[in-house]
Amino acid sequence: MTEDPATGSAAASLGxxxxxxxxxxxxxxxxxxxGSPxxxxxxxxxxxPPTGGIVVSGTATKIS
Known part of the structure; x- marks a missing residue:
């Protein structure tokens, strides 16, 4: 089993x-x-931000 190379929901939760x-x-x-491993x-x-929602953006490697 491999990991998801970019997990936005986890990054938002971390924030x-x-x-x-x-x-x-x-x-x-x-x-x-x-995803490097x-x-x-x-x-x-x-x-x-000080209050409210967390914003996640970035790049990921395409799954082929």
């Missing part, structure tokens, strides 16, 4: 968690790198 436990000072951005490197940008 919300970091804000909730005050590990970051919002507003801020963090990078999530995922399976040869499908992805980079997600997680935007963490």
């Amino acid at each position: 919300g968690y970091l804000r909730a436990i005050e590990s970051v000072t919002a507003p801020c951005e963090v990078e999530v790198r995922q 399976i040869g499908r490197p992805s980079l997600l940008k997680v935007e963490i």
Whole structure:
């Protein structure tokens, strides 16, 4: 079984968690790198505002 090379929902949850436990000072951005161990490197940008929703954007390797 392989991992998903870019999991946006997990990155959004991480952003919300970091804000909730005050590990970051919002507003801020963090990078999530995922997929390298399976040869499908992805980079997600997680935007963490002081309140409200978390925004995730980035790149992923196409699944062929």
